[in-house]
Amino acid sequence: MSRPAARQCGASRRTFLALAGAAVAAPLLPHDVFASVETGKPLHGLSAFGDLKYAAGFSHFDYASLDAPKGGTFNFQPGYWYYNQNVLTFNTLNAFVRTGDAPPRMEMCFASLMTRAYDEPDAIYGFLAESVTLSEDRNGFTFALRPEARFHDGSPITAEDVAFTYTLLKEKGHPQLLLPLAELTEARADGPHSVHLRFSGQQSRRNILTVATFPxxxxxxxxxxxxxxxxxxxxxGSGPYRVGNFSAGRFVEYKRVEDYWARDLGPLKGFNHFDTVRIDFYRDRNAGFEAFKKGDVKWRQEFTSRIWATGYDFPAMREGRVLKTEIPGEKRGQLYGLVLNQRREQFRDVRVREAISLCFDFEWTNRNLFYDAYTRSHSFFERAPFMAEGAPSPEEEALLARFRGEAPEAAFGEAVMQPVSDGSGRDRNNLRRARQLLTEAGWTPRDGVLHNERGTRLTLEYLVRDEIFLRQDASFGENLRAIGIDASTRLVDASQYQSRQSAFDFDMISAAIGMDATPDEEGLEQLFHSRTAALEGSYNFAGITDPVVDELIEIAGKAENRDDLTVTLKVLDRVLRARRDWIPNWHLTNHRVAHWDMFGYSDNKPDYFFPAEALWWFDEEKAKAIGKA
Structure with a gap:
């Protein structure tokens, strides 16, 4: 399963031994948002820590392709999605509410006040807004709208529309949208082209970087x-694309707006080259792959190692009409793993969660199912500078000391690592340790299945939505049953899966989360904070309610520089790994992409995001050469 890279880290160069008196005390200090950013002056962009790569009036981002031709169709299979979107089916075109299943990429149809630069870790630049002015207390943001901004029906986009949108999303939006607006106290139109957003002062210092990019x-x-x-x-809509033809659950097309009002703006120039972006929906991966082989789908990111290793042996591939390539991954944290739902009583004991993790034999799975293609994951910030490694640094120790007696003891030593097996698929030592942990947690065998003192069976149902997971579950499920857990796997259709996931109606699921390059407090809350544990539609799948985790997220939200943020997130990583809420699985360093040889793209790929539908273009000569013009 894949999940939204919904929010997109910089390395730590200087230390801050003063953490004991600074970050530890951060919640008690004044909340000086954007301390290095000038107030009372119109700004063309914002960055979490004040550094912007592009000056006012810049003509285009460095990774833009200004000479790329416009035209053609990009029929692809998305590798990430947001909000209530579903890659297997859809039954609504509103992608910004909690309920329903919407098609991916609906966000392309909407403009936002500001937009991200994909070659900077946390910078945003004016889109609908030509400038933003910070109030003296840095809790108010006044956006000057571009008078030429238009909706797709030609009507102007006014400050009243913007103020209405933020009020609407705070009340009715998807949790990814309403949570960052929790501290929004006012959205006010000051004339047709000026809108003011005011916050309580309790928001994270980077909150506006997320909020200003909302549709x-x-x-x-x-x-x-x-x-x-x-x-x-x-x-x-008001974005570079509008909804074209569609058939619910089958396909959707997004049509490029040829006379788009913002096409020559610096943040948009040199992108969005395809006339049509089309997504066809297939109920399982095999059907999607067969469609690609036939040429019905022209571009796909391959997530199945077996297919990548052995499946690309068909006529078009042998003839050179289809290409395989590996594209460097982004400098962002990545989390993929199994999540145990602690709303279920049997998973609330950390010893039970550790025992279950000991049953997952990565070495066997990687060798026998994945052709040794993957690297084992251990961290909640895999591939990012926020990943904890080895023993805590002095700076980390200073922050950890605050939580002595509250955080798990394992968080204070070497960073918790996932178990290594002998690769047999049934490592006796790991299973012996798992049985011991379950016994210590009060589970005893009866008729071959573990029961607690009340006579309740220890059950675990793994909820999946694709048959590919049934194959991956084989060794894991057998090991769970071997130690006395009544384990099973249930395959459900895409809509039922989405509904049950949103309502936390599962024992265990697999999930993939793409982190922001500079994680903000609201994004971390979505995954780990107590206040989202009962919020249906959030990504706190594990149901984490831990005051230590909550406080670390709040400290991270108030970090005044990237180094402080790095140390805080490393400590958060240590605590989460010691809690064993997730069982991290594996990761790749590159994107595995296969496509019909009819596209052009720049080698100057940005470091922090990879939206191929916006960066690539249709090459008519190539398409003619392979008979796809």
């Missing part, structure tokens, strides 16, 4: 048509 809706359209998932009607 903007038409007030008139929403008031007339509603804002829910009950109808399959697209919201009036």
């Amino acid at each position: 903007i809706f038409s007030k008139a359209f929403v008031e007339e048509n509603g804002f829910d998932s009950s109808r399959i009607v697209p919201l009036l």
Whole structure:
């Protein structure tokens, strides 16, 4: 399964031994948001720690392809998605509410106040807004809107639309959208082209970097048509694409807006080259792969190692009409693993969670199912500078000391690593240790299955939505049953899976999360904070409610520089790994991409995001050469 890279880290160069008196005390200090950013002056961009790569009036981002031709169709299979989006089916075109299943890439249809630069870890630049001005207390943000900004029906985008949107999302938006707005106290239109967003002062210092990139809706359209998932009607958009042809659950097409009002703006120039971006929906991966082999789908990112190793042996591949390539991954944290739902009583004891992790034999799985393609994951920030390694540094120790007696003891030593097996698929030592942990947790065997003192069986149902996971589960499931856990796997359809995941109606699922390059407090809350444990639709799949985790997230949100943030997140990583809420599985360093040889792309790929549908283009000569023009 894949999950949204919904929010996109910089290395630590200087130390801060003063953490004992600085970051530890951070919640007690004044919240000096954007301390290095000038107030009372219109700014063309914002960065978490004040550094912007591009000056005011810049013509384009460095990774833009200014000479790329416009045209053609990009029929692809998305590798990430956001909000309520579903890659296997859809039954609504509102991708910004909790309920329903929306198609991926609906966000391409909407403009935002500001937009991210993919070659910087935390910078945003003006899109709808030509500038933003910070109030003296840095809790108010006034955006000057571009007068030329238009919705797709030609009506102007006004400050009233923007203010309405933020109020609407705070009340009815998907948890990814409403949570960052928790501390928004006012969204006010000051004339047709000036909008003011004011926060309580309790928001994280990087909150605005997320909030300013939210989609903007038409007030008139929403008031007339509603804002829910009950109808399959697209919201009036304002982005570089609009919804074209579609058939619910089968396909959706996004059509490029040829006379788009923002096409020559610096943050948009040199992107969005395809006339049509099309997504076809297949109920399982095999069907999707067969469609690619036939040429119905032209681009896919391969997530199945067996297919990558052996499946690309078909006529078009042998003829050179289909290409395989590995594209460098982003400098962002990545988490993929199994999640145990602690809303279920049997998984609340950390010893039970550790015992279950001992049953997963990565070495056997990697060799026998994945052709040794993967590297074992251990961290919640794999591949990022926030990953804890070895013993805590002096700076980490200073922060950890605050939580002595509250955080798990394992967090204070060497960073917790996932168990290594003998590769047999049934490592006796690991299973023996798992049985011992379960016995210590009060589970005893009865008729071949473990029971607690109340006579309740220890059950575990692994919920999946694709048959590929049934194969991966073989060794793991056998090991669970071998130590007395009544383990099973249930395959459900895509809509049921989405619904049960959103409502936390599962024992265990697998999930992939792409972290931001500079994680903000709200993004971390989505995954780990107590306040999202009961919020349906959040990504706190494990149901974590831990005051230590909560406080570390709040300290991270108030970090005044990247080095302080790095130390805090390394400590958070240590605590989460010691809690064993997830069983980290594996990761790749590159994107495995296969495509029909009819596209062009720049080798100057940005470091922090990879939206191929915006960066690549249709090459007519190549398409003619392979008979796909």
